[in-house]
Amino acid sequence: MKNTKFVALALLSVACLSGAASAATPAQKGFVTGTVVNEQGKPLPGVEIDVDNTLSYDSSLITYTDAQGRYKVDVRKLPFTFQVYAKMKLKYGDFTVNVELVPNNPDAVAGVAGGVRDFVFRPKPVTAEDPYGNLGRVFVERGIGEYDVDTAQVQVTLTPVGKLADGSAGKTRTFKLLPSGSGPVIPNVMWGTYKVTATLDGKPLQIRQRMDGRTPAAWGASYTGGFTRDYNALTPSMFLEVRLPKSGD
Structure with a gap:
């Protein structure tokens, strides 16, 4: 099952390449x-x-x-x-x-x-041994104490805002998270600004930027932002966390 998931993502990563010369x-x-x-x-x-x-x-x-x-x-x-x-x-x-x-x-x-x-x-195919690819990475973890959020079941939608680093407009795509040594990840995302939303079993989650020892960001129905080198990342990455909506939100 695990290998099937990685093969499926690899195929997703390169599906758009079939017409490339x-x-x-x-x-x-x-x-x-x-x-x-x-x-x-x-x-x-x-x-x-x-x-x-x-x-x-x-x-x-x-x-x-x-x-x-x-x-x-x-x-x-x-x-x-x-x-x-x-x-x-x-x-x-x-x-x-x-x-x-x-x-x-x-x-x-x-x-x-x-x-x-x-x-x-083009995006480098991912494997269980190398789940990161060669482009940007979006890491998504559950918020502290959010034990009812199973990240293996979370779906994350990325919508480009403006041109991406390769000059393209990109397109809206929805992903499941892959396990990695650095936490649940979406690999092979072209660098740029994105509006990000997340769902669990089809129900919206709240999302925010995960901060490195700084004042926590506010929770919201979506997050819009780019990539940083927080958490000693070797390549610019996006660090987010999700939680279930709270009563009164």
């Missing part, structure tokens, strides 16, 4: 080559490519994609194997976020022979 980079013996595109197949220039020697520490070959989203690294005289990574810098408010891009093939590339590794800027 896939790059077709020709292989060249002795070179690691590839093309980096977004979900619509548009080339992405200036993406950092890390061709990492799997045998020696801190001995990567770094290059960047050109105006056509292409890169080429010479490995003709390097009898090693290489793991290839692509990272794109995305601006969100005052933050610059390094987004890990998704390879068409995650296997290592043999030096001398070379190989092709194309990448796409």
Whole structure:
């Protein structure tokens, strides 16, 4: 059941990608080559490519994609194997976020022979071992003392307010929460401002921002806000908590 839930979310994360164009980079013996595109197949220039020697520490070959989203690294005289990574810098408010891009093939590339590794800027499929993806994370916990709120049954709806960090308008989506080592989470959310609502068994919950040792925010029927780096988060995340409505609310 647990694995089924993760597979379902992974499929949800990539469902919108079925129409994306896939790059077709020709292989060249002795070179690691590839093309980096977004979900619509548009080339992405200036993406950092890390061709990492799997045998020696801190001995990567770094290059960047050109105006056509292409890169080429010479490995003709390097009898090693290489793991290839692509990272794109995305601006969100005052933050610059390094987004890990998704390879068409995650296997290592043999030096001398070379190989092709194309990448796409899209949500990274989540697994039980890695439930966070490569984009923003929305963490939702029950309020203190709210023992009747089963977060496994909570549904959270995110409605974008204005443009998102990737320049898109986004769309309203409803999620169930996944378990993670950092608490119940919605992975792979593009950074931006959202109106957030939550329900339990179809009935509205109250929601607010979870504060890190500061004055608690007011409870409301919805929360509108963005992502922060509270709670020592490595990437900008949203931290919320929910509770059952109280009498008189």
